[in-house]
Amino acid sequence: MSHLIMFHGKECPHCKVMMPVVDRLEKEKSISIERLEVWHNEKNADLMRSYKDIISPKCGGQLRTPTFLNLDTKEVICGETEYENLEKWASK
Amino acid sequence: MKKYFRCFVCNDIHYGLKPPEICPTCMVKNAYVEISSEEAIKIMRQNRISMNRDKFLKAIESFAEKNEFQVNPDQEKVNLLIEGIHNNEKNHGLKYCPCRMITKDFNEDLKLVCPCNFLIHETYKDKKEGECWCGLFVKKEVKG
Numbered sequence: 001m002s003h004l005i006m007f008h009g010k011e012c013p014h015c016k017v018m019m020p021v022v023d024r025l026e027k028e029k030s031i032s033i034e035r036l037e038v039w040h041n042e043k044n045a046d047l048m049r050s051y052k053d054i055i056s057p058k059c060g061g062q063l064r065t066p067t068f069l070n071l072d073t074k075e076v077i078c079g080e081t082e083y084e085n086l087e088k089w090a091s092k
Numbered sequence: 093m094k095k096y097f098r099c100f101v102c103n104d105i106h107y108g109l110k111p112p113e114i115c116p117t118c119m120v121k122n123a124y125v126e127i128s129s130e131e132a133i134k135i136m137r138q139n140r141i142s143m144n145r146d147k148f149l150k151a152i153e154s155f156a157e158k159n160e161f162q163v164n165p166d167q168e169k170v171n172l173l174i175e176g177i178h179n180n181e182k183n184h185g186l187k188y189c190p191c192r193m194i195t196k197d198f199n200e201d202l203k204l205v206c207p208c209n210f211l212i213h214e215t216y217k218d219k220k221e222g223e224c225w226c227g228l229f230v231k232k233e234v235k236g
Contacts, residue, residue: 009176010190011172012176014227062204
């Protein structure tokens with residue numbers, strides 16, 4: 001199973017919207033997505049920055065939240081997305 | 093290449109190709125001297141004007157008033173974002189957007205200070221219902 005990460009911010013409304021979608025995906029597909037908060041946890045922020053070269057081309061040249069990173073395929077989804085897109089991202 | 097300049101009278105900081113002839117803060121003529129980015133960052137942090145959440149909200153509402161955009165009518169979203177902006181200023185030094193992440197390159201990260209230059213962003217430009225990345229500002233509805 002792929003190593004799946006969601007970088008999110010505590011006060012980011014898009015992240016808040018995506019949380020139930022992630023919950024549903026985890027439950028329905030019996031998978032786990034590692035949720036890493038980046039504005040209040042410097043270790044998580046550094047980890048996100050370390051993937052800048054992979055993330056930023058998909059996120060308007062920046063680091064934005066939420067960012068979904070599939071560490072195995074290097075597939076990135078930036079921002080709010082539909083359940084079906086997230087499912088494809090996770091299952092690749 | 094842009095450089096930092098400091099007004100030696102009032103410590104006003106200017107970032108640009110050349111400094112203003114007259115300092116817009118203290119109105120003294122030819123008062124700017126070139127300084128390093130490190131010194132500019134130090135002075136800006138010392139001079140930071142503390143603004144509570146209500147004052148910041150009023151400031152951005154006033155900023156939006158005469159523009160083609162407005163503060164998002166979704167109050168819950170706005171409250172969450174302002175909380176994040178406030179926390180980022182407290183924890184990271186400036187009013188950074190809560191929906192992006194700083195790179196630790198000070199000059200690069202100035203682009204993330206709210207309100208950012210969202211008019212050029214793909215989430216706003218050429219969109220009928222455009223908004224800045226975080227959603228704090230949205231395009232005003234076109235009537236008719």
